[in-house]
Amino acid sequence: EVHLLESGGGLVQPGGSLRLSCAASGFTFGNYAMTWVRQAPGKGLEWVSAISALTGTTHYADSVKGRFIISRDNAMNTVHLQLNSLRADDTAVYYCAKGGIDGYRGVDYWGQGTLVAVSS
């Protein structure tokens, strides 16, 4: 059974940093792309970033480009999202999601999410 467990969320001041982690199990992690999606309170889903399986190619939404960095550790079955220069509008639940048969073009399993709150 696929299981994704996010961690690292919390309260941070504007301009601060956080590192989110997602521990994966139940599938061969190195064979699948991984994606981060966020959801601001009371709002819809927003695609944030993805990393491919084999080449580690990364993609970022314009809203986070230059501030967030996605990475993966295939030995530890973990994907990370480094959040820098955080702003109030980055406040959201951040979901880790596994790429499906179309790689980073579509996700099939989601974690339960970790809340990031940016406030002074």
Next chain:
Amino acid sequence: QSVLTQPPSASGTPGQRVTISCSGSRSNIGNNYIYWYQQLPGTAPKLLIYRNNQRPSGVPDRFSGSKSGTSASLAISGLRSEDEADYYCAAWDDSLNIGVFGGGTKLTVL
């Protein structure tokens, strides 16, 4: 403003058939597969439909998806109270080189 356009709300009575539309452009829906997700209140999203019209195992056949050109739709037949949720369409966008979501449709079962 979402790249994919969905109606903000939809409703139906138990047993009815409801459809939710999703409109995009050639760079996203036109050239790529559409995915649909269901998000029950207070929970993480769950995959309902992948590759336009494929159901993962465990998803009832009451849920079906279709795509034509730059639009797609999700149909729910035999509506049940437990279908009350937010529904999101998603696709890859070749021009933006990112994934894109619709704004979500809140389905109410009357």
